[in-house]
Amino acid sequence: MKNAPGLIHSILTPLLGESVMKTNGKGPALLRLNNQKRVMAQLRKLRVTSRQDLAEALTLSKNTVSLIIDDLLEQGLIEELGPVSVAAAGRPKIGITLRPEKLKSAGVMVERNVIHWRVCDYFSQVLAEATLRTDTRHPTRLLAELAMLCRELTERYPDLLGIGLGFPGIVDPRRGWMHISLPLEWQDVDLLTTLRKHVRLPISIMNNVKAAALLAVGQSGLSPESGHFYLRISEGIGGALVQQGQVFTGHSWTAGEAGHLIVQPGGPRCSCGRRGCLEALVSKPAVNQLLAQHQPGLSWQNRDSAPRVVDTVMAQAGGYLGAALSQIMLLLNPATIIIDCPWNVSERFCKAVRDTAHGNALAFTAAHTQLHFPETRIDPANGLALAVLEQSEQRVG
Numbered sequence: 001m002k003n004a005p006g007l008i009h010s011i012l013t014p015l016l017g018e019s020v021m022k023t024n025g026k027g028p029a030l031l032r033l034n035n036q037k038r039v040m041a042q043l044r045k046l047r048v049t050s051r052q053d054l055a056e057a058l059t060l061s062k063n064t065v066s067l068i069i070d071d072l073l074e075q076g077l078i079e080e081l082g083p084v085s086v087a088a089a090g091r092p093k094i095g096i097t098l099r100p101e102k103l104k105s106a107g108v109m110v111e112r113n114v115i116h117w118r119v120c121d122y123f124s125q126v127l128a129e130a131t132l133r134t135d136t137r138h139p140t141r142l143l144a145e146l147a148m149l150c151r152e153l154t155e156r157y158p159d160l161l162g163i164g165l166g167f168p169g170i171v172d173p174r175r176g177w178m179h180i181s182l183p184l185e186w187q188d189v190d191l192l193t194t195l196r197k198h199v200r201l202p203i204s205i206m207n208n209v210k211a212a213a214l215l216a217v218g219q220s221g222l223s224p225e226s227g228h229f230y231l232r233i234s235e236g237i238g239g240a241l242v243q244q245g246q247v248f249t250g251h252s253w254t255a256g257e258a259g260h261l262i263v264q265p266g267g268p269r270c271s272c273g274r275r276g277c278l279e280a281l282v283s284k285p286a287v288n289q290l291l292a293q294h295q296p297g298l299s300w301q302n303r304d305s306a307p308r309v310v311d312t313v314m315a316q317a318g319g320y321l322g323a324a325l326s327q328i329m330l331l332l333n334p335a336t337i338i339i340d341c342p343w344n345v346s347e348r349f350c351k352a353v354r355d356t357a358h359g360n361a362l363a364f365t366a367a368h369t370q371l372h373f374p375e376t377r378i379d380p381a382n383g384l385a386l387a388v389l390e391q392s393e394q395r396v397g
């Protein structure tokens with residue numbers, strides 16, 4: 001079947017829950033829509049499966065699954081791969097898989113003076129991206145710029161499912177409201193109302209790090225039943241606990257703000273105004289400042305010129321992070337802590353993190369918490385695009 005945008009939108013609309021069926025208010029139609037969403041989520045998770053396996057995993061009748069699969073086949077959103085099992089009694093299993101390029105979503109990340117966007121397929125693979133420098137100081141101007149970008153993306157990719165927009169700071173994702181952003185110097189900005197006026201696609205709004213956490217945990221193959229903590233070190237430091245595929249935001253959307261755990265009382269001043277926060281000691285600017293203090297002119301960029309000084313600073317930074325992680329372990333008891341960080345290439349850093357985290361936490365807790373130091377960094381724009389897909393797969397009604 002040809003890739004006809006109109007046709008694809010006809011199935012995406014129910015997938016997104018902007019329900020034509022709502023007007024009918026029919027129970028069976030809603031049930032079918034939700035079953036369709038569950039099938040899509042399972043297809044995304046498993047990549048290749050069969051009608052029989054879908055029916056078993058989702059406890060649906062084979063007939064229900066077959067009807068949904070026939071529908072998706074007709075829309076050209078999935079394809080059959082041929083028999084995957086012929087030995088078992090009964091009908092052979094025919095492998096089915098999504099055609100990920102048919103279902104795209106976009107993630108637009110705002111950072112201080114930067115907009116970075118990615119368009120991804122249904123398997124979170126990047127299809128296109130760009131980074132634009134801009135002045136982010138004035139909310140009204142930036143939101144107009146974002147609305148224009150969203151319109152351009154919608155025109156260029158008519159089969160987009162939706163757009164996820166991410167910001168640094170305390171964001172209420174339900175209201176699409178920015179409470180406060182230190183990097184952008186914004187306070188109390190209604191993001192959603194302004195953007196909705198100009199963007200016809202579904203949009204979701206969240207904090208950049210929390211979107212990155214969704215992706216980091218989702219792609220790591222970790223058990224969704226356990227809680228996993230993601231910590232991101234960049235210009236600032238943030239984190240999030242992800243459990244059952246959901247980000248835990250807390251009562252006022254600040255759960256996981258590990259960057260402002262105080263690890264050196266009376267230490268250097270943080271962007272939040274207090275002293276000794278993890279962010280003031282281990283973020284990119286903080287480490288570069290430490291390197292320069294040890295040896296004028298030294299930075300992470302030219303670290304090879306003074307490896308011993310770099311080792312000393314990395315051991316120090318690792319110690320601070322380890323102290324923060326031990327508190328996270330004891331408070332949240334996650335199964336895994338994923339440390340997404342430029343310093344992971346330093347063995348001294350990773351060792352200091354491990355030693356301090358284990359030394360400061362209860363031995364039993366530490367023994368049951370895996371620390372991951374991935375080499376590849378997570379792009380929050382990818383996480384924002386993923387958040388849109390997950391939103392489209394959520395049950396409605």
Ligand SMILES: [Zn+2]
Binds near residue numbers: 260270
């Ligand atoms: Zn702080």
